[in-house]
Structure formats: C-alpha cells, structure tokens
Amino acid sequence: MAGKDVKKGVVKGILKLSLTLGCGFVLLFLLKKIVPGPTEDGYRFFPLIGSRVWVWVVAQLHLNFAAFVLGVPIFAVTMEFLGWRKTDERLDRIAYDFTKLFTLAYTLTAVMGAILMVSLPLLYPRFIEHMFRILGPTWWAYILFMYAEVFVCYYYFYSWQKMKDKKGLHVLIGVLLNVMGATLLLITSAWVGYMTTPGGVSETGELINRWHAINTYMWIPLSLHRLVANVVFGAGIAAAYAAFRFITATTEDEKAYYDWMGYTSAMIAIGFSLILPGIGYLLGVEIYSFNEQMGIQLMGGFYAWLWVMQAILIGAILFLINYYLWISLNKMPGGERYFRYVKFLFIVVFFGYIIWLTPHSVALSLEEARRIGSYHPALGKLGVMASKNTAVIVSYMATFISFAIFRMSNKEPTVSWAKAGQLLRALIIVVSSVVVLVIGVYSYMVPSVTRVKVLSPIQFGVFFLAILALYILDSRMYKNARIIGEPKWGRMPERSQYALIGITVTFTWLMGMMGYMRSGGRMFWHVYGIMKDTSPDAYLPTHGVASVIVTIVTLLFFFMIGFVFWSVMKLEKFAEKRRAG
Amino acid sequence: MKAGVLKLLFVVLAINLFFTYIGLYFLPQSESRPPKEIKLQEGISQGELIRLGEKIVFGKGQCMVCHPMKAETGMRAPAIATIGSTMQKEAAKRGISAEEYLFIALIAPSKHVAEGFDDIMPPVHKPPTSLNEGELIAVAAYLQSRGGKVTVSYPGSIKLLKTLISKEGGKKHE
Numbered sequence: 001m002a003g004k005d006v007k008k009g010v011v012k013g014i015l016k017l018s019l020t021l022g023c024g025f026v027l028l029f030l031l032k033k034i035v036p037g038p039t040e041d042g043y044r045f046f047p048l049i050g051s052r053v054w055v056w057v058v059a060q061l062h063l064n065f066a067a068f069v070l071g072v073p074i075f076a077v078t079m080e081f082l083g084w085r086k087t088d089e090r091l092d093r094i095a096y097d098f099t100k101l102f103t104l105a106y107t108l109t110a111v112m113g114a115i116l117m118v119s120l121p122l123l124y125p126r127f128i129e130h131m132f133r134i135l136g137p138t139w140w141a142y143i144l145f146m147y148a149e150v151f152v153c154y155y156y157f158y159s160w161q162k163m164k165d166k167k168g169l170h171v172l173i174g175v176l177l178n179v180m181g182a183t184l185l186l187i188t189s190a191w192v193g194y195m196t197t198p199g200g201v202s203e204t205g206e207l208i209n210r211w212h213a214i215n216t217y218m219w220i221p222l223s224l225h226r227l228v229a230n231v232v233f234g235a236g237i238a239a240a241y242a243a244f245r246f247i248t249a250t251t252e253d254e255k256a257y258y259d260w261m262g263y264t265s266a267m268i269a270i271g272f273s274l275i276l277p278g279i280g281y282l283l284g285v286e287i288y289s290f291n292e293q294m295g296i297q298l299m300g301g302f303y304a305w306l307w308v309m310q311a312i313l314i315g316a317i318l319f320l321i322n323y324y325l326w327i328s329l330n331k332m333p334g335g336e337r338y339f340r341y342v343k344f345l346f347i348v349v350f351f352g353y354i355i356w357l358t359p360h361s362v363a364l365s366l367e368e369a370r371r372i373g374s375y376h377p378a379l380g381k382l383g384v385m386a387s388k389n390t391a392v393i394v395s396y397m398a399t400f401i402s403f404a405i406f407r408m409s410n411k412e413p414t415v416s417w418a419k420a421g422q423l424l425r426a427l428i429i430v431v432s433s434v435v436v437l438v439i440g441v442y443s444y445m446v447p448s449v450t451r452v453k454v455l456s457p458i459q460f461g462v463f464f465l466a467i468l469a470l471y472i473l474d475s476r477m478y479k480n481a482r483i484i485g486e487p488k489w490g491r492m493p494e495r496s497q498y499a500l501i502g503i504t505v506t507f508t509w510l511m512g513m514m515g516y517m518r519s520g521g522r523m524f525w526h527v528y529g530i531m532k533d534t535s536p537d538a539y540l541p542t543h544g545v546a547s548v549i550v551t552i553v554t555l556l557f558f559f560m561i562g563f564v565f566w567s568v569m570k571l572e573k574f575a576e577k578r579r580a581g
Numbered sequence: 582m583k584a585g586v587l588k589l590l591f592v593v594l595a596i597n598l599f600f601t602y603i604g605l606y607f608l609p610q611s612e613s614r615p616p617k618e619i620k621l622q623e624g625i626s627q628g629e630l631i632r633l634g635e636k637i638v639f640g641k642g643q644c645m646v647c648h649p650m651k652a653e654t655g656m657r658a659p660a661i662a663t664i665g666s667t668m669q670k671e672a673a674k675r676g677i678s679a680e681e682y683l684f685i686a687l688i689a690p691s692k693h694v695a696e697g698f699d700d701i702m703p704p705v706h707k708p709p710t711s712l713n714e715g716e717l718i719a720v721a722a723y724l725q726s727r728g729g730k731v732t733v734s735y736p737g738s739i740k741l742l743k744t745l746i747s748k749e750g751g752k753k754h755e
Contacts, residue, residue, distance in 0.1 A: 203707065247585035291709075292657070292701040296646045305608045312603060494585060498592045505596045524615040529708040533615075540613035547604020551597045558593050 009158030013103075013150045017110055021143075024114035031122055042126025043535045051123040052537035053549060058119055060512055060553045061560070062112035064233075066188075067226070067511070068561075069109050070181040071234025072102040073153075075268055077174030084167040094261055096160055098238055100571075103157040104564050106150065124535075127526045130205060134213050135191060142187045149180035185230070186223050193218035195527050196518070197290040205530045217290040221283040228272055228279055233507055235269035237561060240504040243497035244565050246490075256490035262500050263328065267403070269503070270321050274396065278460070287521070294528070298521045302540055306517055308357065309543070311388070313510040315353040317503055318395055322349055324499040325402040331492060333485025335409040345398045352395030356388050389456050390440030393463045394433060400467045401429065404474060411481040421477040425470060432466035508557060512550035616641030621715035621735045627722065630735060634723025637716050642705060644720075658702065659695045665729025667695070680732050683721045684742050687712075689749040706746065714742055 038044050046054040076098035083091030121128040132139065156173050163170040193216040194200075200212030207213065242262035249255045288295035299307070326342045329335035413421065439459050443451045522528045524538045532538075541549075619633060619641075638644045638661070647658040659667065671693065672682035686693050690702035705712050705720075712720065718735050725731045 244586075244589065247589060291703065293643055293646045293703065296657075297643070301646065302613045309600075309604065309608065313600070494588070498588070501589055501592050502596055505593050506600075509597065509600050523613075523709070525709060532708075538615055542610040542612055543608040544605040544610050547601050547608075550604075551601045554597055555594070 006155065006158040006162055010151060010154045013106070013154030014147065016107055017147065017150045020107075020110045020114045021117075024117045028118045028121060031118065035122070038125050041534045042124070042129075044123050044125070045536075046119075046123055050537055051119075051535065055116070055119055055123065056516075056549060057553055057556070058112060058116050060515060060550075061557055062109065062116050063515060064508065064511065064553070064557045065105055065109035065112055065560075066184075067230040067233045068237050069102045069105050069153075070185055070227075071230030071232070072098050072238060073156075073174065073177050073181060074231050075235060075238075076102070077171060077178060080167070080174060081171050084171060090257070090260070093257070094264065097241075097261070099157050099160065100568055101238065101241060101564065102234075103153060104567055104571075105561070106153060108560055108564065124526070127531065130527065130531055131191065131194075134201060134205075134207050134210070135194060137210070138187050138190055138214065142184065145180055145183050145187065149177065149184060152177045152180055182227065185226055186219075189223040189226060190214045190216070190219055192518075193222055196294075196522055197287065198527050198530050201530060203530070205527070217286045218283070221279065221286045225276070225279045225283050228276055229511065232269045232272045232276065233511060235265045235272065236504040236507040239265035239269060239500045240561075241265075241565055241568075243500040244562075245569075246492070246497050247494060248569070252490055259331075259489045259492050262497065266321065266324065266500055266503060269507070270317075270399070270403075273317075274464075291528075294521055297523070298517065303517050303520065305543060306513060306546075309513060309547075310510065311356040313506050313513070314392075315356055315395070317506050317510075318349060318399055319353065320499045320502045320506070322346075322399055322402045324496055324503075325399075325406045327493065327496045327499070328406050329409055331488040331490075332406065332409040333488070334411070335406075338405045338409050341401075341405065345402055348398040349395050352391040352398070355391035356395070358387070385456070386440055386443035386451060389443070389459055390436055393436050393459055397429070397433060397436075397463060397466065400470070404470060408474060408478055408481075410484045410487060411478050412484060413477045413481050415477055415479070418477060421473060425473055425477075428466055428469050428473070432462050435462050505554065505558065508554045509550055512553050513546070516546055516550065618713060619716050619719070620713075621719065623736055625735050627731055627734065630719050630722040630733075631726045631731065633716075634719035634721070634726075637712065637720050638723055641716070642710060642712060642720055647701065658698055661724070661727055663728045665725045665727040665731075667728070668724065669729040671695075678732070679725065679729060680721070680738060680741060681745065683724060683733070684717065684738075684745050685749055687717055687720065688746055692749065714739060714746075717742060 035044060043051065045051055076095045079091050079095035079098065082088070083093075083095060152173060156170070156177050159170065159173070163173075194213050197217040198213070199216045200209040200214070201207055239262050242258045242265055246255055246258040246262060249258055284295060284299070287298065297303070322345065326345075329338055329342075415421065436459050439455050439462075443455045446455065520540055523540070524533050525531060526533050619637065621630075621633070625633075644661070648661050648664075649656045649658075650660065651662050652660040668682055668686065669679045672679040675682065682693065688704050688706050690704060691700050694700045694702075703710065706714075706717060715735060718733055718738050721733045721738070722731055725733060
C-alpha cells in the first residue's frame with residue numbers, strides 16, 4: 001500500500017509539472033498567433049502596467065518560491081539526519097513538516113515559472129532569442145534537472161513513512177534532492193551572471209566561448225549568496241508557518257510544538273544571515289573586478305539611498321529577533337535572572353540602529369555628490385561606513401548575547417571553574433567590543449581602501465572570533481549543568497509570534513529590494529554593454545515606485561504562501577479523518 | 582483563532598505599508614533616464630564645446646563615478662580640476678601632442694595609466710559608455726580647459742581621433 005502511495009505521489013508530481021509546462025507552451029504558441037507582432041526593436045507591451053512591471057512581479061514571485069523550495073530542503077534533511085542520529089522524534093517531525101511545506105509549494109513555484117516562461121519570449125522576443133543563442137543548452141539542462149528534482153522531491157516526501165526503518169537511505173535521497181536544487185540554482189545564476197557581467201561573446205554579442213558565457217565574474221559568488229540567502233529565507237518562512245500554526249493551535253501540545261518549531265527556524269535564519277555580508281562582500285568584489293563603474297554605481301550611485309533602506313530593514317530584523325528572544329526568557333525557569341540585562345541590550349541595539357540609519361550624504365546620485373560634496377551638510381562624517389560597520393557589528397554582538405542568554409537562562413554551571421568562566425565571558429565581550437570600537441574610530445583616519453580591504457575585515461574577524469570563543473566557552477561551562485527547569489514551550493504571548501512574522505515579512509521585502517538593485521545594476525542594458533534596452537521602460541524608476549512594487553510582490557507572496565499553509569492544515573485534517581474513519 | 586489570523590494579516594499589511602511609506606516619503610525621489618546622444622554642429626564654438634563636454638563628464642560619460650572634482654584622500658582616479666595641466670605635462674614628457682595624449686587616454690586608457698592609480702578605466706567610445714566622436718571631442722575640450730590650453734576643435738580634431746581609434750581603439754582593455 002505504502003509502495004503504491006509513493007508511486008502515485010511521484011507520478012502526480014511529474015504530471016503536475018508536465019501539465020504546467022504543457023499549458024505554458026500551448027499558451028505561448030496561441031498568444032504569439034493572436035497578439036500583434038513585436039516592434040522593430042523587439043518588444044511587445046503588456047497592457048496597463050507595462051511589460052517591465054509585469055515581468056518584475058512575476059519573476060520576483062517565482063524567485064521567492066524558488067528560494068523557499070531550494071532553501072528549506074537543506075535544513076529539512078539536516079533535521080532528519082540529526083533526528084536519526086540522536087533518535088529524536090521531534091526533529092524527525094519538524095523535518096517532515098518542512099518537507100510537507102516545500103512539496104506543496106513546488107506547484108506554485110512551477111506555475112509562476114510557467115507564467116514567466118510565457119511572458120519573457122512574448123514581451124521581450126529579441127532579448128530571449130539572444131539569451132537562447134548564447135546559453136541555449138543550459139535551458140534544456142534546466143528542464144531536465146527540474147524533472148529530476150520533482151521526481152526526487154515527491155519520492156522523498158511520499159516515502160517518509162515507508163522508509164522509516166531505512167533512514168540512512170532516506171537521508172541520502174534528501175541529499176540528492178539538495179544536489180538537484182543546487183544545480184538548478186547554478187543554472188539560473190549563470191543566466192543572471194551573463195546578463196550582468198557578460199563574457200564569452202564579442203562586442204556585438206556573437207558567441208565566442210559558451211563556457212566563458214556561463215562562467216562569468218558573478219556566477220559563483222551570486223550562486224553562493226543565493227544559496228545561503230535561500231536557507232535564511234526558507235527558515236524565515238518556516239518560522240512564519242510555525243507562528244501561524246501557534247496562533248491557530250487548539251491544544252497545548254500543538255502550541256508547544258509550534259513554539260519550538262518557530263524558535264528553531266528563526267535561529268537557523270538569523271544564524272545563517274550572519275555569513276551573508278561576507279558572501280555579499282565577495283559578490284561585490286567580483287562586480288568591481290568586472291567593471292569598477294558598475295560597482296561604484298551600485299554602492300554609491302543611484303542606489304545609495306537604498307542602502308539606507310537596507311539598514312532600516314536589517315535593523316528592524318535585529319530588533320524583532322532580540323525582542324523575540326527577550327520575551328522568550330519568560331518561558332525559561334530561571335530566565336527572570338537575566339531580565340536586568342535586557343535594557344542594556346536594548347540601548348546597544350537602539351543606538352546601533354540610529355548610527356546605521358545616519359545618511360552618508362543628502363545627494364541623490366553619485367554625480368550630485370561629486371558636485372555638492374560627499375558628506376551630509378549637517379551630520380558631516382557621522383554617517384560614513386567606518387561608524388556604520390562598527391554599529392552593525394556591535395548590534396550583532398548584542399543579538400548573539402541575547403541568544404546566548406536565552407540558551408543558558410535555565411541552567412546553572414556545575415564546573416569548578418564556573419566563576420572564572422563567567423569572568424572570561426565578560427572579558428571576551430568587553431575586549432572584542434572595545435577592539436571593534438577602536439578600529440572603527442581609527443578607520444576615520446585612513447584612506448577608504450585601507451578601511452575596506454584591511455580594517456573592516458579585521459572588525460568582522462574579531463566579531464566572529466568572539467562569538468566562536470563565547471560559543472565554545474559556554475558549551476564547556478554548561479556541560480552537565482544543573483537544569484533549573486525544562487523550557488515551557490508554548491508558554492509565549494501571541495505578540496512573540498507577530499515578531500516572527502515581522503522578521504519573515506521584512507526578509508521578503510529585503511529580498512525583493514536587493515533583487516531589484518542587483519538587476520538595476522545593469523542600468524539601461526538587457527545584457528550589460530552587449531544588448532541595450534531600447535524599450536520605453538529603459539529607465540530606473542523612483543525609489544517610491546520601486547517600494548510600491550516590492551510591497552505588491554511581498555503581499556502577493558504572503559497571500560499565496562498563506563494558501564500553502566492553509567492547504568497543509570486542510571490535508572492534515574483530511575488525513576486525520578481518514579485515519580479515524 | 583479567527584481573531585489571531587486577522588491580527589496576523591494586519592501585521593503583514595502594516596509592516597508592508599510602513600516600508601512603502603518610508604520608500605515614498607523618506608527617500609529622495611528621482612528617475613534615472615538613459616543619456617541622450619549629443620550630435621555636434623560643425624564650427625561649434627570652443628565655449629560651447631567645453632560646456633557640452635562638462636555635461637557629458639557629469640552625465641553620460643559617468644566620469645564622476647571614479648574621478649573626484651578636487652583631489653581627496655583615497656580617490657580612485659585623478660581629480661578633474663587640474664587634469665588639463667597634468668595631461669599637458671605628461672604629453673610633453675612622451676613627446677606627443679596634448680590632443681593625442683588626451684584622445685588615447687579616452688579610447689585606450691590602459692596605455693597611459695596615471696601614476697599612483699590602478700588601471701580601471703574602460704575605453705569610453707565602447708559600450709556601455711559608447712561616446713560618439715563628437716562627444717569624445719567635447720569631453721577632451723572640457724578636460725583640457727581644466728588647467729590646460731584647449732587645442733581640440735570640431736570638426737578639426739576628427740581626423741586625428743579617427744586615426745587613433747583605428748590604431749589604438751580596437752585594442753581590448755586588459
């Protein structure tokens with residue numbers, strides 16, 4: 001019976017994908033016959049909102065779902081592996097719940113992908129013809145891997161119960177699923193990489209070397225950045241799901257489970273987000289290596305103010321996660337001992353946020369900045385990167401301390417060197433913070449190149465060393481610690497769950513905005529320096545317009561993912577009824 | 582349960598509206614349009630040529646992305662304010678005319694990298710900047726006017742520019 005279910009499940013998945021793709025191809029064929037031909041320079045126009053906005057919304061929605069279905073399997077299989085090795089049923093359950101989510105989300109990902117597949121060749125035929133000419137084989141590889149991924153994904157999900165006693169093999173299938181996902185990500189990143197930092201073609205866009213057109217400056221760093229960001233995003237969505245289930249839970253057991261799920265997912269999201277700036281830096285270096293002007297335009301040109309917006313968003317995420325952790329102390333027996341530190345942590349995060357938000361200049365563009373001066377007329381050099389980097393690192397340090405406090409709040413160390421250990425912990429925090437601050441002040445006195453290439457990496461290095469040292473110290477000190485009481489999972493006020501939802505909404509908004517910036521780096525080109533955008537949409541909209549579109553995408557995404565959450569609940573109820581009947 | 586879900590929806594909507602509000606009312610609003618191609622009239626005056634050159638330097642040419650107006654610490658490329666006189670001296674050192682030195686600096690910049698700076702400048706007659714011959718001459722006139730003697734003219738300098746583009750401009754920027 002179980003074997004039949006697996007086969008049925010896999011066939012269902014393949015059929016759904018084939019049907020979606022088939023409908024897409026038929027629709028494209030029919031629309032090409034019905035709608036008027038493209039303009040001389042190769043464009044058709046989407047009614048009312050224009051082609052650019054339409055493709056922007058559809059592509060970002062597809063990307064959000066793709067990030068979810070590629071990111072979540074990474075930690076689903078990790079949880080399954082840990083659950084198997086530690087024989088922890090709860091970890092296996094969370095892994096299964098994650099799998100349920102992304103398996104259902106596949107259908108919506110494919111539907112959005114099919115809409116994009118119809119929209120692009122219809123609205124931008126000349127551009128798609130060029131992309132196909134240069135990177136054609138990768139498109140067929142993409143379809144092939146998509147089928148392979150759907151096959152493995154559905155097999156992984158539907159064989160969960162059947163392979164209960166063959167966990168090792170099932171984990172291996174999960175790993176294979178992630179290999180497929182990573183391959184798909186590499187393929188799509190190659191397309192974006194070619195559009196932004198093209199290679200392997202002549203100045204007129206003739207193919208010289210296909211491998212060079214794939215292996216561009218941006219390819220690997222973009223893939224790495226997306227991979228980690230997908231884990232962060234996927235974990236964020238899982239945290240939102242847990243919050244949704246917590247709020248709608250009817251039993252204490254359910255509340256306890258979803259509280260734990262929300263906490264675990266949120267910590268994975270924040271933990272992985274710590275390495276994003278490093279990979280982002282790598283991506284930036286590659287963009288600068290390809291074209292210094294593009295790098296400067298992205299960092300300090302038209303998009304300069306969107307970096308302030310980025311600070312607002314990441315600062316909000318840090319605030320919300322700290323708030324969530326501080327509230328979480330209430331469910332820890334012994335947590336009240338740490339309440340007194342919360343106000344200090346709040347002050348640190350608050351002032352860090354204020355410094356981060358301080359604008360560098362009031363100029364709207366780099367050209368304007370060159371004319372009126374590079375610094376803010378009233379705030380002078382207060383808003384430069386030297387102070388911002390320092391503020392960000394100190395805020396992250398405060399967030400890590402909130403996390404560490406939560407973890408140890410229901411324990412008391414029993415090792416003989418506990419007092420010395422506590423002192424050492426305080427020393428690590430104080431010394432690393434002072435070092436970061438001193439380097440921050442010194443950064444004002446050196447040329448920017450020294451700050452960027454030497455001092456900022458040292459600051460981040462000191463921070464990572466400090467949190468590593470704190471983690472190791474706490475692990476040793478709290479080994480065999482006296483447990484004051486087990487965490488009372490589920491005993492959380494509803495507002496803590498709104499904080500979790502807030503984190504995920506902000507992540508989604510941030511992803512939409514950064515995607516827009518990355519795409520806008522090409523300025524007025526479909527393929528930078530190779531194929532010009534000559535459509536009426538070939539301009540960069542105001543930041544206000546971009547914000548409205550990012551909001552529309554985010555709201556649509558939450559509406560659709562809400563549908564996935566609701567479907568999971570319905571399926572569970574249906575399964576329960578079937579079991580009872 | 583329903584109240585909880587409604588509150589959740591409200592939180593999602595409120596956060597989105599908050600960020601939109603910041604984007605609309607706290608950030609400066611301006612569009613960035615693609616630069617228009619400038620076509621020079623024959624016999625254009627020197628003053629007008631310099632004025633157009635300045636417009637290109639600050640706009641389509643994107644020169645100010647790397648070049649500051651005045652010298653400052655950590656600058657990526659030489660300051661514009663004195664670039665005319667610097668180039669005049671460099672040309673004299675190499676035994677070529679200031680005009681030729683300038684054109685080469687624009688179309689094959691790797692050949693004359695200013696001392697103390699990295700080789701980061703792209704040839705500006707090629708995509709993505711794609712300045713046409715008239716625009717290149719206007720930029721050269723503006724740069725010469727920054728501390729040097731303006732010797733380029735339109736269409737007088739066209740022949741030299743064309744020769745240099747066919748000789749040097751085809752070479753790839755390494």
